[in-house]
Amino acid sequence: xxxxxxxxxxxxxxxxxxxxxxxxxxxxxxxxxxxxxxxxxxxxxxxxxxxxxxxxxxxxxxxxxxxxxxxxxxxxxxxxxxxxxxxxxxxxxxxxxxxxxxxxxxxxxxxxxxxxxxxxxxxxxxxxxxxxxxxxxxxxxxxxxxxxxxxxx
Amino acid sequence: xxxxxxxxxxxxxxxxxxxxxxxxxxxxxxxxxxxxxxxxxxxxxxxxxxxxxxxxxxxxxxxxxxxxxxxxxxxxxxxxxxxxxxxxxxxxxxxxxxxxxxxxxxxxxxxxxxxxxxxxxxxxxxxxxxxxxxxxxxxxxxxxxxxxxxxxxxxxxxxxxxxxxxxxxxxxxxxxxxxxxxxxxxxxxxxxxxxxxxxxxxxxxxxxxxxxxxxxxxxxxxxxxxxxxxxxxxxxxxxxxxxxxxxxxxxxxxxxxxxxxxxxxxx
Amino acid sequence: xxxxxxxxxxxxxxxxxxxxxxxxxxxxxxxxxxxxxxxxxxxxxxxxxxxxxxxxxxxxxxxxxxxxxxxxxxxxxxxxxxxxxxxxxxxxxxxxxxxxxxxxxxxxxxxxxxxxxxxxxxxxxxxxxxxxxxxxxxxxxxxxxxxxxxxxxxxxxxxxxxxxxxxxxxxxxxxxxxxxxxxxxxxxxxxxxxxxxxxxxxxxxxxxxxxxxxxxxxxxxxxxxxxxxxxxxxxxxxxxxxxxxxxxxxxxxxxxxxxxxxxxxxxxxxxxxxxxxxxxxxxxxxxxxxxxxxxxxxxxxxxxxxxxxxxxxxxxxxxxxxxxxxxxxxxxxxxxx
Ligand code: SF4
Ligand code: SF4
Ligand code: SF4
Ligand code: SF4
Numbered sequence: 001x002x003x004x005x006x007x008x009x010x011x012x013x014x015x016x017x018x019x020x021x022x023x024x025x026x027x028x029x030x031x032x033x034x035x036x037x038x039x040x041x042x043x044x045x046x047x048x049x050x051x052x053x054x055x056x057x058x059x060x061x062x063x064x065x066x067x068x069x070x071x072x073x074x075x076x077x078x079x080x081x082x083x084x085x086x087x088x089x090x091x092x093x094x095x096x097x098x099x100x101x102x103x104x105x106x107x108x109x110x111x112x113x114x115x116x117x118x119x120x121x122x123x124x125x126x127x128x129x130x131x132x133x134x135x136x137x138x139x140x141x142x143x144x145x146x147x148x149x150x151x152x153x
Numbered sequence: 154x155x156x157x158x159x160x161x162x163x164x165x166x167x168x169x170x171x172x173x174x175x176x177x178x179x180x181x182x183x184x185x186x187x188x189x190x191x192x193x194x195x196x197x198x199x200x201x202x203x204x205x206x207x208x209x210x211x212x213x214x215x216x217x218x219x220x221x222x223x224x225x226x227x228x229x230x231x232x233x234x235x236x237x238x239x240x241x242x243x244x245x246x247x248x249x250x251x252x253x254x255x256x257x258x259x260x261x262x263x264x265x266x267x268x269x270x271x272x273x274x275x276x277x278x279x280x281x282x283x284x285x286x287x288x289x290x291x292x293x294x295x296x297x298x299x300x301x302x303x304x305x306x307x308x309x310x311x312x313x314x315x316x317x318x319x320x321x322x323x324x325x326x327x328x329x330x331x332x333x334x335x336x337x338x339x340x341x342x343x344x345x346x347x348x349x350x351x352x353x354x355x356x357x358x359x360x361x362x363x364x365x366x367x368x369x370x371x372x373x374x375x376x377x378x379x380x381x382x383x384x385x386x387x388x389x390x391x392x393x394x395x396x397x398x399x400x401x402x403x404x405x406x407x408x409x410x411x412x413x414x415x416x417x418x419x420x
Numbered sequence: 421x422x423x424x425x426x427x428x429x430x431x432x433x434x435x436x437x438x439x440x441x442x443x444x445x446x447x448x449x450x451x452x453x454x455x456x457x458x459x460x461x462x463x464x465x466x467x468x469x470x471x472x473x474x475x476x477x478x479x480x481x482x483x484x485x486x487x488x489x490x491x492x493x494x495x496x497x498x499x500x501x502x503x504x505x506x507x508x509x510x511x512x513x514x515x516x517x518x519x520x521x522x523x524x525x526x527x528x529x530x531x532x533x534x535x536x537x538x539x540x541x542x543x544x545x546x547x548x549x550x551x552x553x554x555x556x557x558x559x560x561x562x563x564x565x566x567x568x569x570x571x572x573x574x575x576x577x578x579x580x581x582x583x584x585x586x587x588x589x590x591x592x593x594x595x596x597x598x599x600x601x602x603x604x605x606x607x608x609x610x611x612x613x614x615x616x617x618x619x620x621x622x623x624x625x626x627x628x629x630x631x632x633x634x635x636x637x638x639x640x641x642x643x644x645x646x647x648x649x650x651x652x653x654x655x656x657x658x659x660x661x662x663x664x665x666x667x668x669x670x671x672x673x674x675x676x677x678x679x680x681x682x683x684x685x686x687x688x689x690x691x692x693x694x695x696x697x698x699x700x701x702x703x704x705x706x707x708x709x710x711x712x713x714x715x716x717x718x719x720x721x722x723x724x725x726x727x728x729x730x731x732x733x734x735x736x737x738x739x740x741x742x743x744x745x746x747x748x749x750x751x752x753x754x755x756x757x
Contacts, residue, residue, distance in 0.1 A: 053356055054337050057349050062676060084410035091392050091416050092359045092385050099384045101300025110420040123420060139300055147345035149487040181559040185744035188651045215706060216647060311484055313657035319742045331693055340672045341485040341685040371742035373474060373658045375453045
């Protein structure tokens, strides 16, 4: 575990959110003038069902320290079942990452509806805290350097 | 001539069948796939412990896919793959006959998917003791050790795709690794790209891997990559009660859902 | 050819000194379940318990990934960082089997064909190859059918042959080899005149590659023959990637944002995508045609155009093949059919 520099370290965070619930919820966070961490780059998707696991892999490969994935609550999906499909995929994916030794605490999953502006702020703040605790994704960064054929160590 | 060779000879002589896909003796006592078209070559066929390769991959091979007079000699891996391929509409009922073996060595003729499914139900589904021990060894490691273990393994992969080519379930005419707009998986074989390649492959086999181990056996660098697809197979069973290669009409675990699917990590 | 003797202790000193003098020393090492060529930092990492390594020695001159240059785009300005030839280390490659060493001959004929590949040639120039004769062989070996032998000096700068007492007969093959021996002259002693031949593995010559060369062109049009020969082949890259003479590569750009690099990496004619055109047309649309290309390239095109054969009989492809496509058997069926 990385513990050094946890105070000065600001994690790079990517949030993959669905258009209909969480994105609208995040909008509400803004219009309600709730303050929350600014580390997050939000990427809007039509549906959590569209958030392919490879996109998450690419976020890590491009230097993300943490990822937030969020969409409509079960039974609220704009397309009826996208989030149910996504949930199954995440269950498998999360365990697979754990199996190869990735810290799954670097990915936070949540359901945030369009009305839950406050919950979004909370999810982001707590996730950023969690990622800050975990420190930079050094294990992954080593792979990135190696993939760029830079000398490692 | 043993009973398999006799059977093959009869089938070919009858004229009802024109091709037998099975095993023959290869280099240094290894078994390898063979394609027998003439009755007088039937004596090449073998079936023993060395025949543990999954050869279902040949059933949809371009050259013989549409040959409806074919027979396949199937071990338990191949049988399970046939069931899974049937469920995914990659092979068709009546396109081939299967020769399987009872525990006492008797030949069992399986002509329809229903018969194959019924026979497969009598087989053991799950990991061997040795395989389960390998899984446990990795699962018992600390997170850091697991990462180090796989980082070392992935660093060796030369991206020859022998694993993919020999897996019956890797039948996509265009694999994600071949998509270059965008380039999902690096073509050069560096550790990062190799990790992405194997995570991608395992995810695409969730609920579909029949745990035959063929991908790992095929790897010239002996990466134990079958363990990755075993992991998703075991999780598919645990979470969704889905075991690939058991039902000719089951939907793929990741293509369906249940509202009551239970997880403990979404806030 | 000049012969010397190197005791096992002197061999250890030689390698230790080379490492100490900052040579990159690459040797067969047992890593996990496999024995492969790896950079070593101590003599003890070396193993001699192998017939051949899984991958070939070609990786020293033709690594599986080679960065050609870096680029960066900033404010519409493109800067390029060219290949740094100074970064290529002086290397000593040890434990190279005669087949593998001979493979560099075929590989060089491709990389120096019409234009000289400077990266490959520089890497090879800076590498001294210390071969090791074979004292055992397996069912896959067929060097003696492919103009080689378990004690052949061709391709090595120095060839070692291990004697029963653990010391080595040294044959100095090239000037480069002579220079290395001169640099460490105190370690080499006078040749004791041991009989090298009796120390070598016996590899039966089951066919002659000349017969394959003579016959293969006449088989080109025989589609049915190739289809049947390749029925088992599942079309992966294993055989080409481990082969000491296979030289096909792909060029790829990998970038993140405005920064990136161009990489040369291995490719294989066995993969269906190898010849796929943008239009969707694939001139080698089935595995039979791809397998034919593999054999024609080795036993017809290279002999015709480059005056060398593209196979040294190491048997690596056949060991690596997931479905046991044994290339020696295929050569024999070409002769017989
Ligand atoms: S067979 Fe082995 S080396 Fe080849 S791509 Fe698969 S894991 Fe990598
Ligand atoms: S074990 Fe490997 S080869 Fe067998 S079905 Fe699973 S992924 Fe495919
Ligand atoms: S074709 Fe096979 S036997 Fe011939 S040199 Fe290449 S790997 Fe060795
Ligand atoms: S011969 Fe073997 S290693 Fe080569 S492409 Fe065919 S299956 Fe792969």
